[in-house]
Amino acid sequence: MLKIGKYEFKSRLFLGTGKFSSLEVQKQAVKASETEVLTFAIRRLDIYNPDQPNFLEMLDLERYTLLPNTAGATTVEEAVRIARLARASNLCDMIKVEVIADTKTLLPDPIATLEATRILVEEGFTVLPYTSDDPVLARKLAEAGAHAIMPGGSPIGSGQGLLNPSYLRLIIEESPVPVIIDAGIGSPADVVQAMELGADGVLLNTAVSGAKDPVKMAEAMKWAVIAGRLGYEAGRIPKKPYASASSPQEGMLTS
Numbered sequence: 272m273l274k275i276g277k278y279e280f281k282s283r284l285f286l287g288t289g290k291f292s293s294l295e296v297q298k299q300a301v302k303a304s305e306t307e308v309l310t311f312a313i314r315r316l317d318i319y320n321p322d323q324p325n326f327l328e329m330l331d332l333e334r335y336t337l338l339p340n341t342a343g344a345t346t347v348e349e350a351v352r353i354a355r356l357a358r359a360s361n362l363c364d365m366i367k368v369e370v371i372a373d374t375k376t377l378l379p380d381p382i383a384t385l386e387a388t389r390i391l392v393e394e395g396f397t398v399l400p401y402t403s404d405d406p407v408l409a410r411k412l413a414e415a416g417a418h419a420i421m422p423g424g425s426p427i428g429s430g431q432g433l434l435n436p437s438y439l440r441l442i443i444e445e446s447p448v449p450v451i452i453d454a455g456i457g458s459p460a461d462v463v464q465a466m467e468l469g470a471d472g473v474l475l476n477t478a479v480s481g482a483k484d485p486v487k488m489a490e491a492m493k494w495a496v497i498a499g500r501l502g503y504e505a506g507r508i509p510k511k512p513y514a515s516a517s518s519p520q521e522g523m524l525t526s
């Protein structure tokens with residue numbers, strides 16, 4: 272069971288809801304993933320055109336915990352304002368803090384992320400900051416009261432997988448709160464790698480929405496999370512420089 276603040280989840284796969292070719296494909300992919308947590312940008316909700324089809328209306332919201340995110344925010348003030356708007360709209364008090372530093376890399380602004388986290392924790396939100404793979408920053412976010420840490424594997428939407436597994440491992444080893452690897456996942460193999468490192472979960476979007484068959488990929492991601500977690504819990508064998516026979520040698524007849 273994954274526990275984040277007062278929330279508990281069986282599934283360790285968090286799914287983003289952007290960039291699907293249609294609401295129907297998105298709905299089927301969400302179902303196939305068996306995720307329990309859906310994230311979406313508050314800014315994407317078109318409050319000025321309530322007649323437009325809205326992905327939230329397509330889903331059985333009883334089955335999912337919504338994780339609104341502050342995507343699009345570039346300052347502390349914007350992120351805090353978006354989070355308050357989400358809570359005031361009764362969406363959820365859990366918020367993914369995303370304060371982006373620049374449009375080319377979409378990397379998070381570390382200082383603004385830390386500051387926004389402090390403010391939102393103080394205001395009683397369940398706070399999940401999207402952060403870089405810096406172990407020092409991750410420690411400071413946890414000290415600030417973040418309920419989970421979400422370091423990026425690689426830039427959002429890049430599909431490059433885990434660029435710095437060593438630092439991600441450090442974050443995971445040290446973190447007193449769950450670590451969810453967020454962004455840059457390209458394939459189920461990346462998910463397995465993240466989970467085998469000991470991540471408590473993964474958040475992904477583009478790898479599913481941009482796949483040739485998003486529904487099939489959503490299911491593949493579900494199994495990758497499960498396989499990676501089982502592998503982590505089972506404990507992999509150490510890597511050795513030389514071969515060692517798989518069958519016992521003792522008692523073998525020699526001529």
Ligand SMILES: CC(=O)[C@@H](O)[C@H](O)COP(=O)(O)O
Pocket residue numbers: 286287288289310311340342426427428429430453454455456474475476477478
């Ligand atoms: C949906 C969301 O929150 C994204 O900003 C997230 O970081 C996922 O990134 P990928 O699209 O690279 O999986």
